[in-house]
Amino acid sequence: MGSAKLDGQVQSDWRWLIAAYLFLAGVGGGAYLAGVVADLAGGAEWMLVSKIGVFLSVPCVLIGTFFLLADLGTPTHAWRVWMKPGTSWIARGTIIIVIFMILAAVHTAFWIWPFAGPLEVNESARHFLGILGALFAFLTVIYTGLLLGYSQPIALWRTALLPVLFFVSAISTGLMGIMIIAQSMGIAVAQLDLMENIDAVILVFEVFVLAVYVYNAYRTLESRPSAQRILSGPVASYFWLGVVVCGLAIPLILELMGRHGAILTIGALLGLFGGLCLRFTILVGGIYTPMRAAGFEFARIHRPKDPIPAMGKLPPS
Amino acid sequence: MALTNASKVKEDVWIPTCCGQCYCMCGIKVRRQDGVVTEVEGNPDAPTGRGKICVKGLASPHLLYDPYRVNYPLKRTNPEKGIGVDPKFVRISWEEAMDLIVAKMKACQEKDSRGLYFQATTTQASEIRYGVTGFMRAFGTPNYWVSGGGLHCGNGAHFMNGIMHVAWSIIPDFAHCRLPLNFGCSKGHGAGHVAVQNATQAADARAWGSRTITFDPMQSAQASKAHEWVPIRVGTDGAMALGLVNVLLNDLGVWDAEYLKYKTNGPYLVRPSDGRYMRDKETKKPLVWDLVDKRPKVHNDPSVTRVQYEDQAHDVALLGEYEVDGVQCRPGFELLKEHVKKYTPEYVEGITFVPASTIRRIGKQIAENAEIGATVTIETDEGPKKIPKRPIAAHFFRGSQGHVNSGWTCLSIDMINHMVGAADTWGGAMGLGAAVGAGYKPTGKPYQIPYPDNDGLLMCRAWVYDHVPYPLRKPKPPTRLDLHDMFPTSIYNAFTIMNPKWFEMLDVFKIPYRPDIMINFGSNSVMTMGNAEIVTENFLKKFKFIFSFQLYITEFEEAVADIVLPDTCFLERYTPAVSFPSTFSHPTGEDDWGWTIRQPVIEPMYERRDFNVVMMDISKRLGILHKYYKALNDVTVVRYGGAMSDEYKLCEDGSEEHTWEEVVDRMLKDRFGPEHGLEHVRKKGVFTWPKRKEDVYWKWFNPSRVPIYFEYFIDAGEQITEICRQFDPEKKYIGLDWSVFKPLADWYPCPTHTEKNPEFDLHAFYWRAVTQTNSMTQQNPYLDEMSQEDTIVFGIQMHSRTAAGKGIKEGDLVWVENPEGKKIKGWVTLSEGIEPSHLAFAAILGHWGEYMPIAKGKGAFFNDLVMMDEPHTDPLTLNQDICCRVKIYKA
Amino acid sequence: MARYGMVIDLNRCYGCYACAMACKVANRTPPGVFWARVLRGEMGVFPNSVRQALPVLCNQCEEPDCMKVCPTGATYKTDDGIVRVDKDKCIGCAYCVIACPYGARYKVDDWKSYFPEGLPLSPYEEHTKQYWEQKSGLGVSTKCDFCIDRRAEGKEPACVQACSAKARVFGDLDDPESEISYLIKTKRGFVLRPEVGTEPKVYYLPPR
Numbered sequence A: 001m002g003s004a005k006l007d008g009q010v011q012s013d014w015r016w017l018i019a020a021y022l023f024l025a026g027v028g029g030g031a032y033l034a035g036v037v038a039d040l041a042g043g044a045e046w047m048l049v050s051k052i053g054v055f056l057s058v059p060c061v062l063i064g065t066f067f068l069l070a071d072l073g074t075p076t077h078a079w080r081v082w083m084k085p086g087t088s089w090i091a092r093g094t095i096i097i098v099i100f101m102i103l104a105a106v107h108t109a110f111w112i113w114p115f116a117g118p119l120e121v122n123e124s125a126r127h128f129l130g131i132l133g134a135l136f137a138f139l140t141v142i143y144t145g146l147l148l149g150y151s152q153p154i155a156l157w158r159t160a161l162l163p164v165l166f167f168v169s170a171i172s173t174g175l176m177g178i179m180i181i182a183q184s185m186g187i188a189v190a191q192l193d194l195m196e197n198i199d200a201v202i203l204v205f206e207v208f209v210l211a212v213y214v215y216n217a218y219r220t221l222e223s224r225p226s227a228q229r230i231l232s233g234p235v236a237s238y239f240w241l242g243v244v245v246c247g248l249a250i251p252l253i254l255e256l257m258g259r260h261g262a263i264l265t266i267g268a269l270l271g272l273f274g275g276l277c278l279r280f281t282i283l284v285g286g287i288y289t290p291m292r293a294a295g296f297e298f299a300r301i302h303r304p305k306d307p308i309p310a311m312g313k314l315p316p317s
Numbered sequence B: 001m002a003l004t005n006a007s008k009v010k011e012d013v014w015i016p017t018c019c020g021q022c023y024c025m026c027g028i029k030v031r032r033q034d035g036v037v038t039e040v041e042g043n044p045d046a047p048t049g050r051g052k053i054c055v056k057g058l059a060s061p062h063l064l065y066d067p068y069r070v071n072y073p074l075k076r077t078n079p080e081k082g083i084g085v086d087p088k089f090v091r092i093s094w095e096e097a098m099d100l101i102v103a104k105m106k107a108c109q110e111k112d113s114r115g116l117y118f119q120a121t122t123t124q125a126s127e128i129r130y131g132v133t134g135f136m137r138a139f140g141t142p143n144y145w146v147s148g149g150g151l152h153c154g155n156g157a158h159f160m161n162g163i164m165h166v167a168w169s170i171i172p173d174f175a176h177c178r179l180p181l182n183f184g185c186s187k188g189h190g191a192g193h194v195a196v197q198n199a200t201q202a203a204d205a206r207a208w209g210s211r212t213i214t215f216d217p218m219q220s221a222q223a224s225k226a227h228e229w230v231p232i233r234v235g236t237d238g239a240m241a242l243g244l245v246n247v248l249l250n251d252l253g254v255w256d257a258e259y260l261k262y263k264t265n266g267p268y269l270v271r272p273s274d275g276r277y278m279r280d281k282e283t284k285k286p287l288v289w290d291l292v293d294k295r296p297k298v299h300n301d302p303s304v305t306r307v308q309y310e311d312q313a314h315d316v317a318l319l320g321e322y323e324v325d326g327v328q329c330r331p332g333f334e335l336l337k338e339h340v341k342k343y344t345p346e347y348v349e350g351i352t353f354v355p356a357s358t359i360r361r362i363g364k365q366i367a368e369n370a371e372i373g374a375t376v377t378i379e380t381d382e383g384p385k386k387i388p389k390r391p392i393a394a395h396f397f398r399g400s401q402g403h404v405n406s407g408w409t410c411l412s413i414d415m416i417n418h419m420v421g422a423a424d425t426w427g428g429a430m431g432l433g434a435a436v437g438a439g440y441k442p443t444g445k446p447y448q449i450p451y452p453d454n455d456g457l458l459m460c461r462a463w464v465y466d467h468v469p470y471p472l473r474k475p476k477p478p479t480r481l482d483l484h485d486m487f488p489t490s491i492y493n494a495f496t497i498m499n500p501k502w503f504e505m506l507d508v509f510k511i512p513y514r515p516d517i518m519i520n521f522g523s524n525s526v527m528t529m530g531n532a533e534i535v536t537e538n539f540l541k542k543f544k545f546i547f548s549f550q551l552y553i554t555e556f557e558e559a560v561a562d563i564v565l566p567d568t569c570f571l572e573r574y575t576p577a578v579s580f581p582s583t584f585s586h587p588t589g590e591d592d593w594g595w596t597i598r599q600p601v602i603e604p605m606y607e608r609r610d611f612n613v614v615m616m617d618i619s620k621r622l623g624i625l626h627k628y629y630k631a632l633n634d635v636t637v638v639r640y641g642g643a644m645s646d647e648y649k650l651c652e653d654g655s656e657e658h659t660w661e662e663v664v665d666r667m668l669k670d671r672f673g674p675e676h677g678l679e680h681v682r683k684k685g686v687f688t689w690p691k692r693k694e695d696v697y698w699k700w701f702n703p704s705r706v707p708i709y710f711e712y713f714i715d716a717g718e719q720i721t722e723i724c725r726q727f728d729p730e731k732k733y734i735g736l737d738w739s740v741f742k743p744l745a746d747w748y749p750c751p752t753h754t755e756k757n758p759e760f761d762l763h764a765f766y767w768r769a770v771t772q773t774n775s776m777t778q779q780n781p782y783l784d785e786m787s788q789e790d791t792i793v794f795g796i797q798m799h800s801r802t803a804a805g806k807g808i809k810e811g812d813l814v815w816v817e818n819p820e821g822k823k824i825k826g827w828v829t830l831s832e833g834i835e836p837s838h839l840a841f842a843a844i845l846g847h848w849g850e851y852m853p854i855a856k857g858k859g860a861f862f863n864d865l866v867m868m869d870e871p872h873t874d875p876l877t878l879n880q881d882i883c884c885r886v887k888i889y890k891a
Numbered sequence C: 001m002a003r004y005g006m007v008i009d010l011n012r013c014y015g016c017y018a019c020a021m022a023c024k025v026a027n028r029t030p031p032g033v034f035w036a037r038v039l040r041g042e043m044g045v046f047p048n049s050v051r052q053a054l055p056v057l058c059n060q061c062e063e064p065d066c067m068k069v070c071p072t073g074a075t076y077k078t079d080d081g082i083v084r085v086d087k088d089k090c091i092g093c094a095y096c097v098i099a100c101p102y103g104a105r106y107k108v109d110d111w112k113s114y115f116p117e118g119l120p121l122s123p124y125e126e127h128t129k130q131y132w133e134q135k136s137g138l139g140v141s142t143k144c145d146f147c148i149d150r151r152a153e154g155k156e157p158a159c160v161q162a163c164s165a166k167a168r169v170f171g172d173l174d175d176p177e178s179e180i181s182y183l184i185k186t187k188r189g190f191v192l193r194p195e196v197g198t199e200p201k202v203y204y205l206p207p208r
C-alpha cells in the first residue's frame, strides 16, 4: 500500500507562456471554424460574422506563436523545429499551424480589397477554401491536446478527452471573440441572440466535458494527485475561480439572461479569460506519476517549501 | 579576490588529502584547476574510504569558497552578549587580534592559568588530540570540553568500549558477521566513526546474505536496510539487552564457556559479604577455581590460562560455590546469571514496547547464529591458527547511549557479545577502528598492543585521551571547573557547569579560581549541547573573554565571542595524523593499515590562518613555545603509538623552532623512517602497510581478560560518595545517585520514562541525516538542497495515526514542549516509519544565525528541549540524557 | 560497438545521496538540476512499514521518448547507445523534459547561483558557471550522458565511483561476460516503467 500523502513532482516547464499559446491557438482556430460555419450555413446574412471569425484567426494564432517562441530556451534557433518533422507533435503542430495560417491569411486577404472580388463572387471557391482552412483550424485546435497527450509521465494529459475539451473550449472562446467584435460593429440583435444561444449550448457541453475529464482524472490512480491539485490543491483557485466561475458560470448565466451591450462584452471577456485559465490549470495541474518499483511508490513528499535564502549578513571585511 | 598566484597558473591536478567535514577522516583527492578547487573524489589508496566518499565530502568546494566564511580577524564592539544580541563585529588586523589575545592570556597566566577553558569541536578531532591537548598542557590548564561531543555521543559508549574492546567504538566484523544487531546507531548506514568504509562493508554483508536486526524508534536507514526493524522506545536499549542476556543464560542456557572462562573475569571468585574478588594473599591477584586440581588459582596461573585458542588449560568454574580461606564464594558469572533473571521478556516488554515473543525469538536467533564452539583457521605470522568463529555482533552508539542509563546500557548491549564469545574474533563485535597493532615493522610504530593489568584486565595502550578508560582514576578533590577530578569515569560533564549556581558550587568545592578566558576551536556549543539559553547564560557568559577559531560566524560567535579568528578549513592546512589513533576512525577489518595526512590543496585565502600555526604563534608570544613542543611530544605517546625518537622529537630546549610543515614531517619520519617523510607521504596522502590477521582478530592472541563483573565499580562508588560527602555533606549541589556504581549491569529509567503528566504523551529524540554533520553543514547550499531531497530531514517526523488523533496534518506548524516548559517550533512530516509515541528530529537544524543565511530558519532546533541538569545526567558516566517527554500542539 | 548500461542494486543502496552529489559536482549542475537523483519511497503500515531509496538517472533508453518528441533532432543516440542533447541544435522547447517517463531531463534557462542573489560569485561558482555554459548550455535541455567526459579519461561515471555501497555497476550490456550482464541475468534485474516501451538500459536489482 502506498502512503496517501506521496505526491509527485509538479510539471513546471510549461506555464503561462505555453498556456497563452494554447489559448490563442484555440481562439484563433475556433473563431475561424465559427466563421466558416457561419458562411456555410448562414449565407450572405452572416457574412460579417464569418469575416470577423476569419479575420480573428490569423492574429490570434500569430500572437500565440510568439508566446510559443518566447517560451523557447533559444528562440533564435526556432527554425530548427522542422529538422525532424516525422515524429514530434511539436514539429507536426508547427506545420499544421503554418498551413493554417497561410490558408487563413489567404482567406482573410481575399476578403480585402483589391482581392475581395474573387471570393465574394466565387462562392464555391470560398467554401472550398473555408473547408480546407477549417480542416487545419480543427487540427490546430486539437493537436495541442495530442501534443500534451503524448507525455507518458503526466497521466492528466494522457486522455482522448483532452483534445475534445480543447476543441469545445476553442469553439466557445472563438465565438465569444466574434461576439465582442460583432456587437461593437453593430450587428443585428437577432444574430447576437442566436450566437449567444449557440454559445450557451456549447458552454453547457463544455461543462459536461470538463466534468467528465476531471472526474476521470480523479478516478484514475495515476492522475488522481493531479486532479486533487486542481480541485483542492495549489491550482484550485485558477480552476474554480478562473475556469469554473469566470470561464463557464458567469458567461453562461449572462448569455442565458440574453442581455447585450457591456454585459455581453464582460461575459465574453470573462469567458476568454476562463479559456486561458483552463489551459493554465491543465498545464500546471500536471504531476509526474510517481515511479513504481519493487512495490514502492517513489516520489517526493509534498510539503511546505523552505524559505529561499535571503541575503544574510556578510562577515565584515 | 585574494586568490593566490596559483590562480594565474594553467593547471589541472588532483591532490590527495583527507576530508574534514565530519570526524570520519576519509582519504580524498581534490582537483584543482587553474587555482580553483573544483572536484572531490575518494582516494583509492587510503583504507579509510578506499576511493569512496560521502555526500558531504563531495560538497566541500562550497565550504572552501562560501562567501559567508570569516576571512579576517573580527572584534566584538558590542559589550553586551547573549542570544539575539548583535555583536557588531568589526574587522581588525591579525596583529591587533594577537596583541589583544596575548595580553589577556598573559594576565590569565599570571593570575591562574587554569582560568583558561578550551572548547573544541569533535568534528576536527585530529586537532583536538594534538594541537588542543598540547597547548593545554603547555599553558597549564586542565579545563576543556567538546560541548555536545562526548556528552551526546560517547561518555558511556567510549568508556565501555574502551574497557571491553580497547576501542572508542565497536562494529560488527561485517565481512563475516551473519547477524549484526544495531542498537541506535547508523554505523554502516551513513554515520559513525568510519562511515564510508563501514557502508561498503555493510553493503557487502547484505549482498552475501548477512541479516541485520535494528532496534530504533524510527525506521532509520539502518532499519530500512535491516532484515528486521524492531521499533523500540527511546532510552530502553539497556533493558532490551539485559532481556536478551537473560533469555540466553536462563531460558536457553546458552553461553560460550571457553570464552567466559579464559577471556573474561567470569570465573573470578567473589565473596558474598562485600562483592569483592577473592584474592591471592601475596600477589593480590584475583582467584579462579581450578576444577581439575579442585583448588583456587590466580587468574593467570599457566594451568588455568589460555592465551591462544589452541592452548591447553584446566577447566575452571563458572558456576557453583567454593570455599576459599573459609569463605564461601561464587564465580562472577554465576552472579550475573542470577542477576539478569529479573529481566524477563514480559518485564522488558513493559519497558521497551517490544513484544516478549520478539525478545525470546531474537534471543534464540542470537544463540543459533553465534555457532558457539565453531572455529576458523586464519593465517598469522606464526602460521595457521584456529580461532573461534562467532558471526553475531551487537553494537550501539549515539542513539542508545544518550540517556541517564548510558554507561550500563552500553555495557549491557556489549554483554550480549561477551556471553557468546563474539568479541574481537571472526564474525563478532570488533573494536573500531583497528584497535590493536604492532606497527610498521621497520620502526615498530605506531605500537598499540593492549596488555593485562594485575587483575588480568584489558589495558589500552593507544587511546584518544590521556586518561585511559581502565583502570579508573581515583576520585580526587576537584581542581577543574567541572569538578571532573572527582568523577572517575567521565571525560567531562555538563550538569556542573550548566548549573545556575555554578560559582557557588565552585566555592563549596574549594576551586580557587574562576572561568576567565575561553578558546573555542570550532564548536558551536550554543546549538550543539542543549537548551541554548541555559548554555549561554549559565555557562558561556561567565567567561570574561572568548576568542574563537571559526569558519563561519555561528550562533556561538554571535552570542559570546569577543574575537573571531578566521581559520583555514581542512582543504587549506596540514594535519599530521588523521586516521590515528586508529581506535577513532581507522577502518576495522582485513584491509591494510593507513596513516592518512591532511595537506593543503590551496593556499589559505584572504587572511585565513591555520589554527595550528596560530597556536604555535600564540605559544611563542607567551614564551611557552618549547613547552608546547614538549607537550606535543608527550601527547604523541598514547595517541600515536609510542614516544618520539630523539632524532625527530620537537625541540624542547629552546634552541630550534619548527614550522608546522616540519612538525608533520617529523612525526611521519619518526613513525615510518626517514625516507617516508612528508615529501613521500604527500604523493598518495597516506602511508600504508599490511595488517596482520592476529591484529584484526586479536582476542585469542592477547593474554588479557575483560570484565563482566565490575568489581572495581564498588570501590569507585564508595570513593565518590565519600569525596562528595566531604565537600557537600547535605547533597545540596550534587545529588546524583552513586549507587549505580555496582558490579552488575542494570537498566535505569530516564525522566522520559517516569513522566507522570499525561499531557506529555510523546517521546522526542534525534537522528543523523546522512546529508548533514551535526550543526556544521547546513550552510553548504549543495547539502541544503540535497537534504531537501530527503523527505524526512527538515520536518518533525511523526506517526500518521498519532497525528490524526491530534488533528495534525502533514506540513502543519507545531509547537513541541517539554515538561520544563521549553518549546520549539517546526513543521510536521508524517510517516509510518516511526514508533507511534515518538517524534524524531534530524541533525542540528533550526539555525538562527544572521551570518549563515542558507542554514537559517530551516528545521526545528531540537536541542532547546535538552536539559543539562542532574535528573538528565547518568551518574555512572555523567553522560547527557537527550531524549525527552513532550507534548505537541498546533502553532 | 558497446551498448552501455548500468545496474543499481537496491539491496546494496542505502540512500546516501552520494551519487546525486557526485553527479552534481562532476557535471557542475546548477540549483534544482539533478541528473542523478535519489527518490524516497515508503510502503506498508507500522510496524511492518519499509522505506527504500530509488536512485534514478537517465536510462539511455533504446527507444527514447525524449528523442521521439524532439522536433529538432537535438536529441540523438550515439553509436554506443547513449542519448545525448546537441546544445547547438536544441531550441529549448522542453517537450522532451515533459515526455521523458523518468523525469531525467532538465531545461535550464538561466544559470543561477546557489547563494542569495546579489553576492559576487565565488571562484568555484565562476568555474561551475563557465563549465555549465560551455558544456551544457543555457536555454536548452540537459541530462546525464553517462559521464562521457570522465570515461574519455578512463574513469568510471562519477556516481558509480562515489557509491560507498558499490550499488552501481557500469558496463556493456552487449558483452554477455560483463558484470552487469551477469547481475541482470542472475539477480532478477528489472527496469523502471517497462510498460512505456522505452527499453531502458539502467537496470535495478530488487531491494531484498
Ligand SMILES: Nc1nc2c(c(=O)[nH]1)N[C@H]1C(S)=C(S)[C@@H](COP(=O)(O)OP(=O)(O)OC[C@H]3O[C@@H](n4cnc5c(=O)[nH]c(N)nc54)[C@H](O)[C@@H]3O)O[C@H]1N2
Binding pocket: B020, B120, B121, B122, B123, B124, B146, B147, B148, B149, B150, B152, B153, B398, B521, B522, B523, B524, B525, B527, B528, B529, B549, B550, B551, B552, B554, B567, B568, B569, B570, B611, B766, B767, B768, B773, B774, B775, B776, B842, B843, B844, B845, B862, B863
Ligand atoms: N540535535 C542534535 N544535537 C547534537 C547532535 C545531533 O546530531 N543532533 N550531535 C551531537 C554530537 S554526537 C556531537 S559530537 C556534537 C558536535 O558538536 P560540535 O562539536 O559543535 O560540532 P559541529 O556541530 O559539527 O560543528 C562544527 C563546528 O566547527 C566548525 N569547523 C569545522 N571545521 C573547522 C575547522 O577546520 N576549523 C575551525 N576553527 N572550525 C571548524 C564549523 O563551522 C562548526 O561550527 O553535537 C551534539 N549535539
Ligand SMILES: Nc1nc2c(c(=O)[nH]1)N[C@H]1C(S)=C(S)[C@@H](COP(=O)(O)OP(=O)(O)OC[C@H]3O[C@@H](n4cnc5c(=O)[nH]c(N)nc54)[C@H](O)[C@@H]3O)O[C@H]1N2
Binding pocket: B022, B023, B024, B122, B149, B153, B183, B184, B185, B186, B187, B190, B191, B192, B193, B195, B215, B216, B217, B218, B220, B221, B232, B233, B234, B235, B236, B237, B396, B397, B398, B399, B400, B765, B766, B767, B768, B769, B770, B771, B772, B773, B774, B883
Ligand atoms: N552523516 C553524518 N555522519 C556523522 C555525523 C553526522 O552528524 N552526520 N556525526 C559524527 C558524530 S559526531 C557521531 S557521534 C557519529 C554518530 O553516529 P551514530 O550514533 O551511528 O549516528 P546516529 O544517527 O546519531 O545514530 C542514532 C540512531 O539511533 C536512533 N535512536 C535515537 N535514540 C535511540 C534510542 O534511545 N534507542 C535506540 N535503539 N535508537 C535510538 C536514531 O533514530 C538513529 O537512527 O556520527 C558521526 N558521523
Ligand code: SF4
Binding pocket: B019, B020, B021, B022, B023, B024, B025, B026, B053, B054, B055, B056, B057, B058, B195, B196
Ligand atoms: S564521512 Fe565524513 S570524512 Fe568521510 S567524506 Fe563524508 S564528511 Fe568527509
Ligand code: SF4
Binding pocket: C008, C012, C013, C014, C015, C016, C017, C018, C019, C020, C038, C053, C055, C162, C163, C164, C165, C166, C167, C168
Ligand atoms: S551512492 Fe550508492 S548507496 Fe548512495 S544513494 Fe546512490 S546508489 Fe544508493
Ligand code: SF4
Binding pocket: C057, C058, C059, C060, C061, C064, C065, C066, C067, C083, C099, C100, C101, C102, C103, C104, C105, C143, C198
Ligand atoms: S530516460 Fe528519458 S531522457 Fe533518458 S533516454 Fe529515456 S526517455 Fe530519454
Ligand code: SF4
Binding pocket: C066, C069, C070, C071, C072, C073, C074, C075, C085, C089, C090, C091, C092, C093, C094, C095, C096, C097, C140, C141
Ligand atoms: S528541448 Fe531541445 S532536446 Fe528537448 S525536445 Fe526541444 S529541441 Fe529537442
Ligand code: SF4
Binding pocket: C022, C023, C024, C026, C027, C035, C036, C057, C058, C143, C144, C145, C146, C147, C157, C158, C159, C160
Ligand atoms: S553517469 Fe555521470 S552524468 Fe549520469 S548520473 Fe551518473 S554521474 Fe551523472
Ligand SMILES: [Mo]
Binding pocket: B122, B148, B149, B150, B152, B153
Ligand atoms: Mo559525536
